[in-house]
Amino acid sequence: xxxxxxxxxxxxxxxxxxxxxxxxxxxxxxxxxxxxxxxxxxxxxxxxxxxxxxxxxxxxxxxxxxxxxxxxxxxxxxxxxxxxxxxxxxxxxxxxxxxxxxxxxxxxxxxxxxxxxxxxxxxxxxxxxxxxxxxxxxxxxxxxxxxxxxxxxxxxxxxxxxxxxxxxxxxxxxxxxxxxxxxxxxxxxxxxxxxxxxxxxxxxxxxxxxxxxxxxxxxxxxxxxxxxxxxxxxxxxxxxxxxxxxxxxxxxxxxxxxxxxxxxxxxxxxxxxxxxxxxxxxxxxxxxxxxxxxxxxxxxxxxxxxxxxxxx
Numbered sequence: 260x261x262x263x264x265x266x267x268x269x270x271x272x273x274x275x276x277x278x279x280x281x282x283x284x285x286x287x288x289x290x291x292x293x294x295x296x297x298x299x300x301x302x303x304x305x306x307x308x309x310x311x312x313x314x315x316x317x318x319x320x321x322x323x324x325x326x327x328x329x330x331x332x333x334x335x336x337x338x339x340x341x342x343x344x345x346x347x348x349x350x351x352x353x354x355x356x357x358x359x360x361x362x363x364x365x366x367x368x369x370x371x372x373x374x375x376x377x378x379x380x381x382x383x384x385x386x387x388x389x390x391x392x393x394x395x396x397x398x399x400x401x402x403x404x405x406x407x408x409x410x411x412x413x414x415x416x417x418x419x420x421x422x423x424x425x426x427x428x429x430x431x432x433x434x435x436x437x438x439x440x441x442x443x444x445x446x447x448x449x450x451x452x453x454x455x456x457x458x459x460x461x462x463x464x465x466x467x468x469x470x471x472x473x474x475x476x477x478x479x480x481x482x483x484x485x486x487x488x489x490x491x492x493x494x495x496x497x498x499x500x501x502x503x504x505x506x507x508x509x510x511x512x513x514x515x516x517x518x519x520x521x522x523x524x525x526x527x528x529x530x531x532x533x534x535x536x537x538x539x540x541x542x543x544x545x546x547x548x549x550x551x552x553x554x555x556x557x558x559x560x561x562x563x564x565x566x567x568x569x570x571x
Contacts, residue, residue, distance in 0.1 A: 261571040265337070267530020267563055268344050270422065274559055279553075289353055289431070293438045296321065301443055305453040312448055314453040318439050318460060319504040324387055326432035333427055343373050350427040354434055357412035361548045364403045364439035368544050404547050405516050408476075408504040411551050413437060416475065417468035423562040436460050462499050469500035475554035485510035492532040502532060509533030511550070512543050527556035 269542050282288065300321070304313040329350075336343040363386050371379030379399045380391040387402055394402065417437075421429040436457070443450050444458035473493065477485035488510025489503060496502025497519070515533040 261570065263566055265340060266345060266426070266566050266570070269304070269347030269351050270562060272344070272348035272495040274355065274555070276348070277355040277358055280352070281362055282356060285544060290434060291439055293435050294442060297439055297442050301453070305443075305449065310452040311455050313455040314443070318457045321439065322432050322435050322460070325435040325505040327426045328431050329428040329431050347427055350430065351422060354418040354422065354430045356410070357551055360407060360410050360414055361551060364407050364544065365400065365548070368404050368541055371396060372541070390528070397539060400544070401514070401516060403544065404508060404539060405505055405511070407547050407551060408508040409501045411502045411554060412465065412469045412472040412500065415551070416472040417465055418560060419555070419558045420468045420471065423565060433464055436464055465500040469503045471558070472554065473503040475557055476507040476511060476550050478506060479553035479557060480511045480550060484513060488533060495530045495532055497529060506532050508547060508550070509535075512546070513537055514539060514543070
């Protein structure tokens, strides 16, 4: 079987599986295993002196080991193309999170509408890191859309990008780096040094995907306002990457994100992204869901075009 089919068939099958199944809670997931590994090493090494060096070694070893393990596995599977396609399809499926992102975001909106603000706050707390206890309905809806924009980059476009660059090994090396960032890349006393490298590594790996995500969003929405917001507000976020898809969405919807929020008990003064003080509605959620799906489909199409150019 030729290289084109070995790359594209798993991409299409895995993407379709994510669209249909999402992330079933009953299904064993490699990211949970990544989390257990990180937690064990955090407990073992995040103590005493030289925590920054230990953090560099732990993060580097985990990302490198993940890439090497999947490289060896799929190098062997290349001699058995049908098994290769099956396992690579499963890998793409596990590497993507768009259906789950949209579904979990919709649960917040639905709970907010049916059960009120208090229930909406609790549901939102499952998908964001900020303190939700004082948010009103408008702030909850705003947080949902910010999360959808940021995680479209982290959970969908970036994995597709790394699959296009380096196949399943690169995809899961990125997922390990992303899991490290979500677990230990905090600026509190415990993780300020130990998680420093994990945070920087995640920033570097998301540098290109975040900007691709923003461009895809304005492409599928044909929004000139989104383009303007990318250049005006993309660098206004504390993260070097999250601001770009958020700015694109703020321009597309003509709304405003950012502002002060409480994270882990501390008030964080964040600049506003966008200048339109618009009331967020459920219709805006559904349009954002369309943007997520359409952007992912275009990214898959671009990957197919690139592989066709190289191997077709």
